Amino acid sequence: MKVLVIGGDGYCGWATALYLSNKGYQVGILDSLVRRYWDLQLKAETLTPIAPIEKRLECWKGETGKSIELFLGDITNYDFLLGALKKFEPDTIVHFGEQRSAPFSMIDREHAVMTQVNNVVGTLNILYAMKEHFPDCHLVKLGTMGEYGTPNIDIEEGYITIEHNGRTDTLPYPKQPGSYYHLSKVHDTHNIQFACKIWGLRATDLNQGIVYGVLTDETKMHETLINRLDYDGVFGTALNRFCIQAAVGHPLTVYGTGGQTRGFLDIRDTVRCMELAIANPAEPGQLRVFNQFTEMFSIEELALKVKDAATAMGLKVEINNLDNPRFELEEHYFNAKNTKLIDLGLEPHNLSDSLIDSLLNFAIRYKDRVDESQILPKVSWHRK
Amino acid sequence: MKVLVIGGDGYCGWATALYLSNKGYQVGILDSLVRRYWDLQLKAETLTPIAPIEKRLECWKGETGKSIELFLGDITNYDFLLGALKKFEPDTIVHFGEQRSAPFSMIDREHAVMTQVNNVVGTLNILYAMKEHFPDCHLVKLGTMGEYGTPNIDIEEGYITIEHNGRTDTLPYPKQPGSYYHLSKVHDTHNIQFACKIWGLRATDLNQGIVYGVLTDETKMHETLINRLDYDGVFGTALNRFCIQAAVGHPLTVYGTGGQTRGFLDIRDTVRCMELAIANPAEPGQLRVFNQFTEMFSIEELALKVKDAATAMGLKVEINNLDNPRFELEEHYFNAKNTKLIDLGLEPHNLSDSLIDSLLNFAIRYKDRVDESQILPKVSWHRK
Numbered sequence: 001m002k003v004l005v006i007g008g009d010g011y012c013g014w015a016t017a018l019y020l021s022n023k024g025y026q027v028g029i030l031d032s033l034v035r036r037y038w039d040l041q042l043k044a045e046t047l048t049p050i051a052p053i054e055k056r057l058e059c060w061k062g063e064t065g066k067s068i069e070l071f072l073g074d075i076t077n078y079d080f081l082l083g084a085l086k087k088f089e090p091d092t093i094v095h096f097g098e099q100r101s102a103p104f105s106m107i108d109r110e111h112a113v114m115t116q117v118n119n120v121v122g123t124l125n126i127l128y129a130m131k132e133h134f135p136d137c138h139l140v141k142l143g144t145m146g147e148y149g150t151p152n153i154d155i156e157e158g159y160i161t162i163e164h165n166g167r168t169d170t171l172p173y174p175k176q177p178g179s180y181y182h183l184s185k186v187h188d189t190h191n192i193q194f195a196c197k198i199w200g201l202r203a204t205d206l207n208q209g210i211v212y213g214v215l216t217d218e219t220k221m222h223e224t225l226i227n228r229l230d231y232d233g234v235f236g237t238a239l240n241r242f243c244i245q246a247a248v249g250h251p252l253t254v255y256g257t258g259g260q261t262r263g264f265l266d267i268r269d270t271v272r273c274m275e276l277a278i279a280n281p282a283e284p285g286q287l288r289v290f291n292q293f294t295e296m297f298s299i300e301e302l303a304l305k306v307k308d309a310a311t312a313m314g315l316k317v318e319i320n321n322l323d324n325p326r327f328e329l330e331e332h333y334f335n336a337k338n339t340k341l342i343d344l345g346l347e348p349h350n351l352s353d354s355l356i357d358s359l360l361n362f363a364i365r366y367k368d369r370v371d372e373s374q375i376l377p378k379v380s381w382h383r384k
Numbered sequence: 385m386k387v388l389v390i391g392g393d394g395y396c397g398w399a400t401a402l403y404l405s406n407k408g409y410q411v412g413i414l415d416s417l418v419r420r421y422w423d424l425q426l427k428a429e430t431l432t433p434i435a436p437i438e439k440r441l442e443c444w445k446g447e448t449g450k451s452i453e454l455f456l457g458d459i460t461n462y463d464f465l466l467g468a469l470k471k472f473e474p475d476t477i478v479h480f481g482e483q484r485s486a487p488f489s490m491i492d493r494e495h496a497v498m499t500q501v502n503n504v505v506g507t508l509n510i511l512y513a514m515k516e517h518f519p520d521c522h523l524v525k526l527g528t529m530g531e532y533g534t535p536n537i538d539i540e541e542g543y544i545t546i547e548h549n550g551r552t553d554t555l556p557y558p559k560q561p562g563s564y565y566h567l568s569k570v571h572d573t574h575n576i577q578f579a580c581k582i583w584g585l586r587a588t589d590l591n592q593g594i595v596y597g598v599l600t601d602e603t604k605m606h607e608t609l610i611n612r613l614d615y616d617g618v619f620g621t622a623l624n625r626f627c628i629q630a631a632v633g634h635p636l637t638v639y640g641t642g643g644q645t646r647g648f649l650d651i652r653d654t655v656r657c658m659e660l661a662i663a664n665p666a667e668p669g670q671l672r673v674f675n676q677f678t679e680m681f682s683i684e685e686l687a688l689k690v691k692d693a694a695t696a697m698g699l700k701v702e703i704n705n706l707d708n709p710r711f712e713l714e715e716h717y718f719n720a721k722n723t724k725l726i727d728l729g730l731e732p733h734n735l736s737d738s739l740i741d742s743l744l745n746f747a748i749r750y751k752d753r754v755d756e757s758q759i760l761p762k763v764s765w766h767r768k
């Protein structure tokens with residue numbers, strides 16, 4: 001089984017590529033490296049010193065004897081994409097190759113436009129390449145739980161059966177995304193749904209929650225294989241960011257009251273979910289949607305968990321409730337379903353004190369690399 | 385009240401600009417003229433000999449004494465857009481400035497990508513310009529009934545109240561658009577909804593049905609003011625296309641069984657709906673959605689109406705049920721609500737035999753301009 005991981009140099013993509021390679025899949029990585037370029041532009045660095053992609057792959061070969069083929073380029077360039085696909089001939093395309101930061105998309109008009117064009121055109125190109133040359137290939141696409149927003153009813157997995165005026169239909173679940181980035185994922189979902197329907201393509205949309213953690217069995221084999229860990233106000237996500245803040249003695253940055261509830265998962269579950277989706281492909285003509293998270297927490301709960309664990313380790317931790325730079329409900333109903341991946345065999349790693357301990361220790365190990373000026377959020381959703 | 389009509393050189397835009405000008409609004413037209421360029425590329429021409437925009441505006445000035453200011457350029461160019469807005473200072477922006485043909489968007493990958501990028505980026509630029517400089521301006525945006533697809537439940541106006549597992553919320557109506565063009569409108573809707581919410585902008589989304597007719601009180605004042613009337617397989621829409629086909633003795637091109645039911649309206653109602661939306665603006669922070677059509681017909685019903693009227697005029701008419709080039713249900717439930725514009729005062733022109741007669745006579749008048757090679761659909765939704 002040949003799997004091409006688009007965006008395979010990123011946080012989820014790198015962990016997934018190595019995991020699948022280790023499991024015996026024949027893996028290729030396609031990446032433009034633009035994520036590293038955005039770090040340079042933002043003058044931000046991952047906490048962890050990540051190696052260049054070619055060094056990463058050499059090291060992986062040395063550690064395991066397994067080769068991962070590399071395609072360097074941008075999927076918004078159709079000729080490049082098609083060339084890579086024809087050379088690699090994937091059975092499955094895993095698509096992580098999008099701009100994935102909500103704050104990045106909200107910096108200004110240029111970043112909003114770039115995010116939507118980049119993400120939508122990249123995915124359209126993949127769909128057309130599949131239609132023209134790989135109609136049986138299975139697309140496993142990274143969506144986000146953020147597509148749903150925070151409706152006052154239970155969140156189902158992609159579709160909802162609605163009874164209305166005495167009639168019933170099962171329709172795409174209504175979407176209320178909260179940034180131009182999240183909107184780009186909603187646009188993708190609609191485009192993929194349509195392409196599957198008219199061309200008989202098969203696709204799985206993984207609406208992923210917020211991922212935490214850094215080590216997987218593979219990335220911990222050697223320091224050169226280390227994964228990125230973002231803590232800056234633009235690309236850093238809750239929990240990872242909190243642990244790094246605790247490690248350097250920076251107050252934990254909770255936006256608003258912290259009552260915002262979200263789905264979360266361990267990166268070791270991300271890679272397993274990818275495998276489950278790949279091993280159990282969608283049917284032709286179908287966009288199947290899985291909600292990919294294992295637990296729900298409020299941001300305040302997470303901050304308190306990190307504070308408790310850090311305090312037990314002798315660290316002093318404050319929690320700072322900042323003015324919320326985002327526009328979002330801070331107290332709301334949130335109940336999302338996530339049974340489909342469990343039904344396929346996912347055995348979740350629950351967030352535990354020991355995981356937080358190990359993340360904290362990991363953060364302490366690299367804390368001299370932290371640039372505190374990058375921690376506070378600088379991008380606002382508000383008009384002025 | 386100053387109204388800038390973006391796309392004011394097109395079919396709906398031209399009729400709207402003149403109607404509003406006649407009603408005493410101070411009207412500007414912003415247009416890139418790319419719609420005329422697409423005609424050249426397709427080697428297709430409108431049935432009616434439309435005058436260049438500057439001649440149109442001169443003629444309008446001569447007939448009525450009213451000036452319409454012209455801004456020639458593309459809204460995907462933000463600097464141009466901003467310059468025009470700052471010069472004109474609109475109270476309302478009417479946005480018709482999008483690629484509006486489903487078949488055009490389905491020609492190939494390039495046309496799909498161009499349609500989505502053009503439409504989404506143009507609308508994002510308008511939203512950012514409003515946020516930065518015209519936060520009180522009212523955006524009246526042309527959507528389409530095609531955003532909804534053909535769900536098996538009643539179609540509401542933009543939002544639906546859903547009861548689910550004992551809880552209730554009013555959410556965006558689920559969308560199942562049927563082409564990359566229709567998808568671009570769904571993307572726009574989500575983007576506008578978000579911009580209104582976070583920036584307090586005001587917008588009205590007009591989900592328009594299929595427009596028929598050509599003459600309005602204004603465009604019939606002088607032949608130089610004549611509106612476009614498309615009959616080709618790419619830009620021609622049902623009814624207008626059928627009348628022209630009947631006039632030249634070409635069989636009416638019904639796709640599949642013709643059981644597809646859609647909402648329709650007279651172009652004289654389109655312009656009135658625009659006025660109603662402008663005169664009764666949305667509240668700040670709100671994307672208001674109106675379904676803009678007056679009657680529902682199946683395509684087969686329409687073809688039979690045209691056939692009957694044409695036969696009464698002595699024309700010989702055949703109906704051809706072609707293999708459907710599109711991917712759509714041909715027999716389906718369809719019941720869409722359209723009370724909001726009626727509540728604001730719309731008094732619909734119902735489709736009558738006399739309207740069909742006058743359209744037929746109009747088509748006969750220009751029938752020597754018809755290029756029959758342009759009539760049949762050449763763009764397919766299908767994989768092969």
